[in-house]
Amino acid sequence: MRKTDGLFKLLGLCLLAGILVAGVLFPIVGAAGVASNRASETVDSMSAELANVPPPLVTTITDSAGNPIATLYDQYRIPTAADQINDAMKWALVSVEDRRFYEHHGVDWKGTIRAALSNSAGGETQGASTLTQQYVKNYLINVIYRDDEVGQKKAQEQSLARKLKEARIAIQLESKMDKQQILTSYLNVVEFSRKIYGVGAAAQAYFGTTAEKLTVPQAALLAGMVNNPPFYDPWSHPERATERRNLVLDRMVENRKLAPADAERFKAEPLGVVPDGPSKPAANCTGAGPENGFFCQYVQDYLLTNGMSKEDLYTGGYTIRTTMDQNAQHQAKLSAEAQVRKTQKNVANTLSLVRPGKDRHEVVALAANRDYGTDASKGQTTYALPSDVSNVTGAGSSYKIFTAAAALEQHKVGIYSTIQTPQSYASRVFVSGQKPGCPQIGRGTWAYCLQNYGESNYGPSMSLQQALATSPNTGFVILEEQAGLGAVLDMARRLGMRNTMASNAANGGAVDPGNKNPAYSMPQQKYYGPGGISQNGLGAFTLGVSPTSGLELANVAATIMSGGVWCPPTPIMGVSDRDGKPVQVKEAACEQAVPEGLANSLAVGMSRDDTDGTSRGAAQAAGWTRPMIGKTGTTQESGSAAFVGATPQLAGAAMVFRPDSPVGGLCDGQGNVTPCSNGNMFGGKAPARTWFGAMKAILGDQPALPLPASDPAYEH
Template structure:
């Protein structure tokens, strides 16, 4: 196989090889020296550069993405190629390709003087160019087309040009290759680089795609079919041109008899067999994360983008032959996938249910699951979406009152409130917007219901979620502190998007589209009520930050990356940050520990038989287009969001299944978003000891300013 070691023997040897090639070619082409002489300088000048490219270019291989246990979940590739060693290719395959393509392969020196002379004499007389290429020369040609120049259409055109200049160039390089590589390596390299049809490259991939077998198990008739395809993969495609493929296969079998690598009686038996290819083939796996299992597609896409942001290119991932071992936990992922599909079926019109799970930690926040009732794909009729609705700021309606976490944390950090602090909580109240002038309308808000005490403690407010108390607290703390806290705790990407969940458009005159959320909400008290686009994954990471003692880490989907040779590849990772004090993080956890006991999700928790100590905060937008549950239990940080995702969004209604409609009361985070959490983690935590919630730090029980 072409490689740095075998083709980097130094300039003296290279020049010697070229000298040999020059003498050989000159001798062969003496009768046509007048016609070919003008090509000499052109060919010689190009050989150095091409040989260097061959020496440093590696064949594109399939990258495999696995879960944390090493089980493959997806493949990424530009060319479907499964490399095989010489010993991993059947004797029949090697005999078939030599018999049909270059029967003097084992005896020649890289070029076939007789074949070249025949081609040169014919070409110089003005006829169409002739063959005469050896397997070694074809190896060079295919390596240039399929490896070195695979992304350069103009160069590929030159590599395929049926000209004497191209053949001379190949001949010189082939002689060099014949001097430095064994026949076994050349034949192996050739069989690994050639294209069969479509996106199938190399005999290993062809054996699997056409016959569902491996290269070492190819029999005579299978080998003959594949060997015959190399000359013209489209014409001899057994699916589109079965008769031509059959005739070509049988011709190769006859050539094997002529070349004395197959007995005539065995040839007759082989020729009498049908093509024997797989039905509906060639069977090629998906080359993107859209081929992943339903519970792994969004995770795979996030892992791919994470690596690109870490410095890999998409092309590197598609050709590098890496093994990417992700942090995905297959048991957690499948369990929560089942739970959300039970809550909202995959094809339910207009309703998405996302669910993200992250493992907290002071050194890394490993992502364990990223699922939705939707699947990652391109067919909306099948409940598929090509947008990563778990990672992106896809919930454009917001996470509702779960954003009160940020106001609470900012108030506790600045000393404006502690868990025991009484907050004014009228049934309704109007507030002056930040930076308001005499023309700015006040922001008026009401509580959802009349059973709230006035005042109410911050601790009880986190459980029962009155709007007036938190908008008043946000007004007292100030928007800069609240927005900064949201960023620090986890909304790093969310706050860079605009109020439509997209990249801000500076050309727009509307601040809703031109400004990032971090700027747009700087004078809007509605932020604490969670009416802005948000990433479900980042909201799970907010919980992970609190559960990590106030340490934020980027949601990490990668355990390791190894290259095609099994060597580890470093992945650049963003450093973790201590964003709030451990005392504040623990105190806020304590404040969030009552939601499933006496708060907004308590009824659903009781119905599910839930008894584990946990943290939680529900959210419901004003028109119930989105509901959320954000929290955590044991060493799992979670977010479950149910929101309208169709072209005609409406109120989300509870039911079996959850659906869109005009149901009056609408859905709530506790009744619609929390149940998948209870369903999944009742299963995952069965038989395991409970993990207690940290006690509040006395420093954060009361206001300090």
């Protein structure tokens, strides 16, 4: 480069520095003009954002006792106060990034001119941004524009306009914050690579320590990284990181914050970072582990459904205390695994437990035989098996609860009334397609024919209470005719199957109005009902052939045991924000779903399943002696099965089904269930054993409370 070129360039840079100084001081000396006013408004606006937009923090989820079980975050950050940061860290950062930090007022004019002179003369490239300016830039990139690539690029562009704006904001900040506040704020917002932000998180992730206990070489390594975190990543580039750390140590010596001999001794030390990458918690519910992950997932789903955004959940720094009882969760997991191995392909065994109550229905456990996680080779899954509408095959005869409740409400029958239970039945109300042996009742329509399983076990009639225990199919289809399928469907929704009835009839997913297949385009409430795909509806609904949520089925039992009061199955005990202040969660209000007398009478009607009904064998094997309500269910060809039951203290539902390929049966084995073509599964087998095994252990020595008394209005 010719000397004249260098001279002109030097003069240009000096002029540029002068313009920058004038531009920064322009609003301070009160210069007028529209451009100045607009610029000042922009600076004021951005300064306000820096003050009012808090940095993303980690949300912590705990069990009911307050023990952390998971963390949710976009940026791993541990807020750290000034007195919690080692002086070595502060001086290491100041020495390498802004030696005159305590002398300037936001912009280092000497440094700016020196850098311009050095860079123009072809010497070592030097930066001129102060820590205050860097704080502004990092806040824009890591906080305000964290999800905005365009905004991030603008916050880093090499332009006079950007530098001018940044400098003006820095000067404003220095008038509002002292040096200690700025330095601490910078150390809480800056990135240290791999989604680790702030010195508190970096100290933990890199060295397994706190910011207060950082050693000088550890602090030097972290201070050196802020210049270019990926480039100086100690795991990916240990040689670069070492060289950069040693440079910081030299700068500390130059700044008289470290003795030369100590610096040389520290340079000889290894980096000392934790092996195999940073040590930080999982950023989502996988961190809850194989046992608690399903509960964590439901907490997230529940909050997102009830008004909280995912961004807020993952950046808000909330503490979410859940209703999960750790002992109940553990016992539920053990019992589910005792019936079906966790690695068994295409078999899920779930157990959902809800505490009854007239003001809240708290979810205490959500478990499955399969572990929660992302390793499919180990049988893990992140699909919400215990809480979502995940059993697409259905819960079988447990749906007869809704038919019984609808008939009771209309006083078509009482719990001790005799109902007809013929060995076989041809319904002329619920028509179907052609079926061998079924009478044709119209052009292109045939009667809906069905029969009871194990015909010799049933007489032509029995009481409704006995029918609920022994589960004859024909009797409940006849009751369904009498009550009307619309009323039965509405009862299912009222008692607790809210999401289930709103989901589609094909796979339990969201309804797709644009799909030509009615199984996908209609909610179950409409699909099975009158005018859906059949004039009078599909009578098979009472036999439990539709996609089902195990949690909602458990909540049905909780509603019955709560005197007919439905409440949303909540996993939330309380939420507090980053400052410890309580946060109100939007939750549906409890409702008197059915009259209390009806609910109490239905409970009495369901009270014999464990003594002389379909779950008797499982109850006896568990040594069960408590009063309870119960109902088993099994679908066609034993493709899935369920057991729903409750005591006054706790309600629950267990379901075994094929989650990956639903077509086919299930075979009950010794300590395992396997997919098979000719199934032998029943609700009184693996599901009932799962329910009794967990409930016996959870209730322990709690008193055996009696069931409520029936209401005479619903007895006959």
